[in-house]
Structures are given as C-alpha cells and as structure tokens.
Amino acid sequence: MTTEENNKKPREEDAVDQKKRKSNESEKNEIGAQKEGAGDIKSDKRAKSKKERPNMQDKEGPMKQKRPGKKTDVEEHKEEESPSPKEPLLKKYVALIHEHLGENSLEDAYINRASKELPTLIVQPESYFSIARLLKTHQELQFNYLSELHGTDFKEYMEVYVHLYSFARKEHIALKVKLDREKPIIHSLVPLWEGANWPECEAYDLLGIEFKNHPDLKRIFLGEDWEGYPLRKDYEPYDVEV
Amino acid sequence: MVRTEEMLLNVGPQHPSTHGVFRLVVKIDGEIIQEATPVIGYLHRGTEKLAEDLQYTQIIPYTDRMDYLSAMTNNYVICHAVETLMGLEVPEKAEYLRVMAMELGRIASHLVWFGTYLLDIGATSPFLFAFREREAIINLLNELSGARLTFNYMRVGGVKWDAPEGWIDKVREFIPYMRKELEGYHDLVTGNEIFLNRVKGVGTYTKEDALQYSLSGANLRCTGVNYDLRKEEPYSIYDRFDFDVPTEETGDAFARYQVRMAEMEESLKILEQAVEQFPEEGNILGKVPRVIRPPEGEVYVRIESPRGEIGCYIASDGQKEPYRLKFRRPSFYNLQILPKLLKGENMANLVVILGGIDIVLGEVDG
Amino acid sequence: MKGLAKGLTYTLKNMTREKATYHYPEEPLPLPDRFRGIQKFYPEKCIVCNQCVNICPTDCITLTGKKHPDPERKGRIIETYNINFEICILCDLCTEVCPTEAIVMTNNFELAEYSRDEFFKDLQWLDENDTNIRKEN
Numbered sequence: 001m002t003t004e005e006n007n008k009k010p011r012e013e014d015a016v017d018q019k020k021r022k023s024n025e026s027e028k029n030e031i032g033a034q035k036e037g038a039g040d041i042k043s044d045k046r047a048k049s050k051k052e053r054p055n056m057q058d059k060e061g062p063m064k065q066k067r068p069g070k071k072t073d074v075e076e077h078k079e080e081e082s083p084s085p086k087e088p089l090l091k092k093y094v095a096l097i098h099e100h101l102g103e104n105s106l107e108d109a110y111i112n113r114a115s116k117e118l119p120t121l122i123v124q125p126e127s128y129f130s131i132a133r134l135l136k137t138h139q140e141l142q143f144n145y146l147s148e149l150h151g152t153d154f155k156e157y158m159e160v161y162v163h164l165y166s167f168a169r170k171e172h173i174a175l176k177v178k179l180d181r182e183k184p185i186i187h188s189l190v191p192l193w194e195g196a197n198w199p200e201c202e203a204y205d206l207l208g209i210e211f212k213n214h215p216d217l218k219r220i221f222l223g224e225d226w227e228g229y230p231l232r233k234d235y236e237p238y239d240v241e242v
Numbered sequence: 243m244v245r246t247e248e249m250l251l252n253v254g255p256q257h258p259s260t261h262g263v264f265r266l267v268v269k270i271d272g273e274i275i276q277e278a279t280p281v282i283g284y285l286h287r288g289t290e291k292l293a294e295d296l297q298y299t300q301i302i303p304y305t306d307r308m309d310y311l312s313a314m315t316n317n318y319v320i321c322h323a324v325e326t327l328m329g330l331e332v333p334e335k336a337e338y339l340r341v342m343a344m345e346l347g348r349i350a351s352h353l354v355w356f357g358t359y360l361l362d363i364g365a366t367s368p369f370l371f372a373f374r375e376r377e378a379i380i381n382l383l384n385e386l387s388g389a390r391l392t393f394n395y396m397r398v399g400g401v402k403w404d405a406p407e408g409w410i411d412k413v414r415e416f417i418p419y420m421r422k423e424l425e426g427y428h429d430l431v432t433g434n435e436i437f438l439n440r441v442k443g444v445g446t447y448t449k450e451d452a453l454q455y456s457l458s459g460a461n462l463r464c465t466g467v468n469y470d471l472r473k474e475e476p477y478s479i480y481d482r483f484d485f486d487v488p489t490e491e492t493g494d495a496f497a498r499y500q501v502r503m504a505e506m507e508e509s510l511k512i513l514e515q516a517v518e519q520f521p522e523e524g525n526i527l528g529k530v531p532r533v534i535r536p537p538e539g540e541v542y543v544r545i546e547s548p549r550g551e552i553g554c555y556i557a558s559d560g561q562k563e564p565y566r567l568k569f570r571r572p573s574f575y576n577l578q579i580l581p582k583l584l585k586g587e588n589m590a591n592l593v594v595i596l597g598g599i600d601i602v603l604g605e606v607d608g
Numbered sequence: 609m610k611g612l613a614k615g616l617t618y619t620l621k622n623m624t625r626e627k628a629t630y631h632y633p634e635e636p637l638p639l640p641d642r643f644r645g646i647q648k649f650y651p652e653k654c655i656v657c658n659q660c661v662n663i664c665p666t667d668c669i670t671l672t673g674k675k676h677p678d679p680e681r682k683g684r685i686i687e688t689y690n691i692n693f694e695i696c697i698l699c700d701l702c703t704e705v706c707p708t709e710a711i712v713m714t715n716n717f718e719l720a721e722y723s724r725d726e727f728f729k730d731l732q733w734l735d736e737n738d739t740n741i742r743k744e745n
Contacts, residue, residue: 112539112540112541114326114327114329114537114539114540114541115326115327115539115540115541115542115543116326116475116541116543118542144453145453145456146456147456147544147551147553147570148542148544148553148555148568148570150555150568150570152557152565152566152568153566154557161542161555163542163553163555163570167453167467167469170474174542193454193456194454194455194456194578194579195454195455195456195457195575195578196456197578198574198575198577198578199574199575202574206290206291220282220283221282221283221286221607221608222283222286223283230288230291231290231291231566296665297663299663299701300663300664300665300701301665303665303697303699303701304665367619371622374628377628381640384639384640384642384643385640385642386642387642388640388642388643388644388700388713389643389644389698392697392699394699394700394701402700402704403642403744406640406641406642426618426621426622429614429615429617429618430614430615430618430619431615432611433610433611433614433615434611434612434614434615435609435611435612436612437611438611
C-alpha cells in the first residue's frame with residue numbers, strides 16, 4: 001500500500017461513521033421537535049446540541065451531569081428537568097425587543113447551553129441595527145461593551161456574530177444575523193461602538209460582508225488587490241501547490 | 243515666524259518601537275501629528291483559515307504563534323473552548339499546572355513590555371534587567387514544556403507534561419526572587435523624574451472611550467474599570483486564589499505602567515498560592531476521546547490574557563476539524579484607539595503612546 | 609533628582625552581580641531534558657502506522673512502507689522517511705502519537721545549513737542523529 005492509500009483509509013471510515021451519526025441525529029431531532037411543541041421561545045437549536053452531548057457522554061461516562069441520581073431517564077426528560085438559569089432573562093430580552101421593535105424583528109431566541117448558558121438572539125437583518133441600539137441604550141439592558149464581532153460562511157447564508165457585554169449588569173448576550181450569501185450587506189455597528197471598526201473590516205476582508213455606514217471599510221489584512229474572500233468555504237487559493 | 247508644512251511620514255513597517263511589522267502613516271505639521279493611519283496585515287498568516295483543515299490538537303501549535311509573548315494563555319483559550327463545547331472535565335492537577343504556566347507567562351509578557359517600553363522611551367538598562375528575569379521564567383517554562391516560546395503545552399482535557407522533579411520548588415524559589423527584583427524596578431524606574439515627565443498625562447483617554455473602543459486588559463483597567471475575567475467569570479480554578487485587580491483612575495500612559503507593574507505582583511500572589519495548593523497526585527489528562535470530535539454547536543469563551551480579553555469562537559459541525567474558528571485577539575481591538583490618541587500629539591510622544599498599548603503584531607494580524 | 613539617584617544605586621548594585629549572559633557558541637547551552645530538538649528516528653521500531661504523518665500540523669513528514677521481507681512475519685516496515693525542516697515547527701506531536709516510540713526528540717537544535725535542500729532530512733540522517741536523545745517521551 002502506498003502512503004496515499006494509507007492516508008485515505010481512516011478518512012473513509014470517518015465518513016461512514018459521520019453518515020451514521022448524522023442519520024441518528026436527524027431521527028432524534030424529529031422526535032425532539034414533536035415533543036417540545038410550540039413554545040414562546042423556540043429551542044430546536046438547543047435541542048440539537050443537547051441531543052448530541054449525551055452521545056458523547058455514553059462513551060465517556062458521566063461528565064457534567066448535575067444530578068447523577070436521575071440519570072436513568074431519557075434525554076428529553078433531563079432537559080425539562082433543568083431549564084437554563086438564564087431562561088427568565090432571555091424572556092425579558094425578547095419581551096423588551098418585541099415591545100420596542102415589534103414581533104417581527106426577532107427571528108429566533110434561544111439559550112446556547114454549550115457556550116456557558118449564553119442567551120442568543122437571531123435577528124432580522126432589517127432590525128439588526130435598531131436591536132443593537134436598543135441593547136446598548138435601554139436602561140434595563142445596557143450592553144455597553146462590544147466584546148467580539150465576526151462573520152462566518154455557513155454555505156446557505158452568511159452570519160455575523162456579535163458578542164455584547166454589560167458592565168452594569170454583568171450579563172452577556174450574543175447577537176446573530178443571517179445574511180444573503182450572494183449579497184451580504186448589513187448595517188455597520190461603528191456608530192454605536194467604535195470598537196466594531198476593525199472587526200468589521202476584517203469580516204469584509206476575509207468574507208466579503210459589506211457594512212453600510214462604515215466610516216472606512218477597507219481590506220485590512222490582505223490589501224485592496226486581493227482576489228476572493230479567503231474565509232468563504234468556496235474560496236480557491238491562488239497558489240494551490242505552494 | 244517659523245513656517246511649517248504638512249508632510250507624510252511612514253513609521254514602520256520596520257520601525258523598532260513597533261516590535262514587529264506595523265506601519266503607521268503619520269501626517270505631521272511640524273512636530274504635531276494631524277492624522278495617523280495604521281496599516282496592518284504584514285504578519286497575517288490566516289490562522290483561522292488554516293485551522294479549518296486541522297484537528298483541534300493540531301491547532302494548538304498555531305495558537306502559540308499568535309501572541310508569542312504569552313503563548314500559554316493562547317493554548318488555554320482554545321483548549322478551554324473545546325472543553326466547554328464538549329463538556330469535558332479537566333483534572334485538578336492539570337488545572338494547577340495550567341494556571342502556574344499562564345501566570346508565569348503573564349509575568350514574562352509584562353517583563354518584555356516593561357523592558358521594551360522603557361527602551362523605546364530611551365532607557366536602556368531596564369531592558370537588560372527585565373530580560374534577565376524573563377530568562378529565569380523562560381527557563382522554567384522550558385523545563386516544563388520543552389520549548390522557550392512556542393510551548394504547545396496544553397491539550398484538550400489537560401496538559402502534555404507533568405511537572406518535572408523539583409520544578410515546583412524552583413517556582414517557589416522564584417517568587418521571592420521576582421518580588422525583590424520588582425522592588426528594584428520601582429527604585430530604578432517608577433520614581434525616575436525623566437520617566438515620569440515622559441509618561442504622565444500622555445495618551446490619556448476616559449473610561450467611556452475605553453469602553454467605546456472595546457479596549458480590554460490593562461488598557462481598560464487604567465481608566466478605573468475594575469474588570470478582569472479571572473475575577474468576573476472565574477475560569478479554570480481562578481476562584482480558588484485570593485488576588486486583587488489593580489486599577490488606576492487617570493487613564494494615561496503612566497497609569498497603564500502602574501497597572502501592569504501591579505499585575506505582576508498579583509500574578510506572583512497567585513503563583514504562591516498555586517504552589518502551596520498544588521496536588522502531588524492526580525492525572526494530568528482527563529477522559530478525552532482519542533479523536534476529539536466536539537458535538538455540533540457553537541461556543542464562545544473569553545479569558546484574560548496579559549494583553550486583555552482573548553476569546554475563542556468555535557462553530558463545530560461534529561467533525562474533527564472546526565467548521566469555523568475565530569480568535570478575539572485583544573491586541574487587534576486595543577490598537578484601534580491609536581489614531582484617536584495620536585491626533586494632536588507631539589511626534590515624540592508617538593512611541594510612548596504606541597508602546598503603552600502593548601501590542602503583539604502576531605496577534606494583531608492573526 | 610531623588611528618583612534618579614535611587615535608580616543609579618540600583619544599577620550600581622547590579623554591577624557586582626554574577627553575569628546573566630551565556631557564552632553560547634563556546635559553551636553549549638544548558639537545556640532541560642524535555643527540550644524539543646531535531647527528531648531521532650528508529651527505522652526498526654517503526655510499524656508504518658502513518659499516525660505521525662496524519663497528526664503533523666504542517667504536513668512536513670512523508671513516509672513510505674513496504675512489505676516485510678520475511679514472508680513469515682506480518683506487518684510492514686519502513687522504506688523511506690523524510691522530514692522537511694523548512695516547515696517543521698518542532699511541535700512534538702509526532703513523537704506524542706507514535707505508538708512504538710520510533711520517533712523521539714533529541715536536544716539538538718542547531719539546524720543552520722548553507723542550502724535549503726539540506727533541510728530535507730531523510731531516514732538515514734534521522735537515524736544517525738542519535739546524540740542527546742530525550743529521556744521522557
């Protein structure tokens with residue numbers, strides 16, 4: 001066997017493994033979705049990540065289970081047992097946003113439990129800026145610190161992820177917005193936080209996301225003559241063989 | 243009357259006080275800076291793109307090369323992100339080793355800053371003293387991890403090596419030694435009138451500005467914001483240690499100096515406690531699957547690096563490689579305020595302000 | 609003036625302290641055992657499992673194997689083994705995954721060569737690089 005064959009072999013196995021896992025998942029998700037039903041806050045995302053985790057746990061033994069005594073029940077049950085401590089907060093945020101900016105401004109809201117119980121909002125592109133402004137200025141929200149901003153190419157859509165922190169309330173929130181992959185344009189956050197300036201340039205440089213009203217949108221790392229956007233999944237490197 | 247004329251001046255990309263490849267296009271009128279435009283990207287290696295084809299263990303050596311002055315915190319942030327996403331538990335002993343390594347790294351990083359900052363301002367001898375002490379730390383970390391700068395020490399779920407024989411004692415001996423040297427630095431520099439004239443009241447910004455520009459670390463704490471992630475959201479085992487978060491109110495270059503000097507003392511405090519509490523027995527690697535495959539989902543964690551808040555975002559699709567990996571690199575965010583600080587300043591203050599921010603270009607460019 | 613005088617006292621005090629510099633090229637640097645230097649390779653131990661190739665973050669290792677010449681014995685033996693030190697970052701992952709410790713680290717770190725081609729180290733070179741071998745692996 002040559003090196004290439006050797007290299008290939010484990011990868012093929014992985015792929016098969018992967019497929020199996022995927023199919024398991026989708027089955028489970030369907031069940032999960034039926035059981036959970038309609039709630040004020042959708043939690044299918046959460047269900048997904050939760051559902052996978054027990055898989056890992058089966059292999060590795062109990063890792064972070066809060067109540068080992070009640071382990072015997074099914075996974076869905078466990079989820080109902082321990083709602084996230086941040087759930088009331090998220091409800092409050094959602095209510096405030098609905099009150100000020102209408103029901104349609106939010107696409108989804110859930111708690112990202114894997115990320116240390118992080119309240120996450122998925123917002124409509126049109127209301128992205130106004131929600132960010134509300135989060136920053138509202139007396140009960142006061143998310144005055146922009147901790148992180150970046151984009152991701154999810155193949156079907158582009159996503160901008162913003163992580164905000166409130167010094168007054170010591171709370172976090174993640175703000176996400178899905179953009180059309182062909183024409184990713186979104187309002188800039190620089191009028192609210194100066195700190196969004198370079199991160200937005202970075203997202204523009206590496207992913208081609210355009211930020212409206214940005215004071216100086218430039219290709220900050222690669223230079224204006226660079227072709228293509230490297231962090232896009234379909235990016236073809238210029239010099240493949242080097 | 244002297245007639246002045248506007249002119250463009252390139253500072254860098256090879257200017258010594260930028261500590262890397264960083265270019266600053268300055269428009270000056272006489273000695274006064276009218277406008278400063280930072281140009282970055284000379285050291286952009288596309289770590290995030292490279293990581294998309296790498297397994298999580300393989301990414302760790304790449305993180306060493308971002309903030310190369312405190313590679314331990316970079317190692318930690320990626321391991322911590324993966325561990326959080328997978329819900330892995332890290333053995334206690336590994337956490338102690340990590341904390342000790344990180345705090346030693348923090349002191350070493352601040353020492354480099356201290357030495358080179360004063361060198362930029364024009365004092366040569368503090369640089370030599372600082373590097374002598376840093377050498378002691380580098381030797382300790384070399385013994386622990388097998389490398390002087392690019393440690394590649396941490397693993398998902400633990401660390402690679404246990405402490406070698408006698409290492410803990412060496413750290414124990416190092417603490418009083420370093421304390422004494424720090425006192426010496428204060429004698430040498432802190433009271434020096436020339437130094438004070440150079441840094442006091444230079445590069446001042448307010449708390450509001452700092453928050454607006456997403457500054458973090460000493461750059462934020464120098465304006466009176468008491469914010470240190472080790473205290474705010476204790477990760478690892480930082481909740482077991484008793485230490486203070488030094489802050490200053492004035493927000494000038496001298497305040498940043500004081501904050502960093504005090505931080506070294508606090509790190510020594512943490513080290514002292516960690517050495518005492520260090521468990522001799524125990525595993526250094528938790529129960530980790532052979533192939534690290536985090537579940538589908540995304541995670542964002544933040545920790546306190548010597549330069550500020552370093553964050554790591556992972557979007558995983560359940561594969562061995564991350565779908566998207568993103569580092570929130572503190573130097574990148576901290577540097578944004580530079581044009582604002584330089585405007586209207588004297589040209590001679592440029593290095594004082596730039597040095598005060600404490601950037602590492604490997605981190606700025608990612 | 610007081611601050612200046614204080615600083616000068618510190619500097620003067622340091623004049624009598626022992627030297628902190630190394631006499632490096634004349635005297636070898638003292639290195640801890642764990643120090644990661646150029647790898648040593650044991651061809652007889654290698655089972656051609658390819659794990660080092662797969663784990664290498666910079667893809668600097670290439671190898672080929674062949675059938676064991678003795679038809680009685682199963683398994684494969686190594687035929688060629690190359691590490692490209694132009695891109696090797698000495699990260700230690702190859703020695704970490706190796707199940708038979710066929711590849712280990714040494715404390716040798718001097719890699720300067722006159723030509724880039726010489727950074728391409730082959731099986732023989734890596735086998736002969738057998739000084740200062742690391743004890744813990």
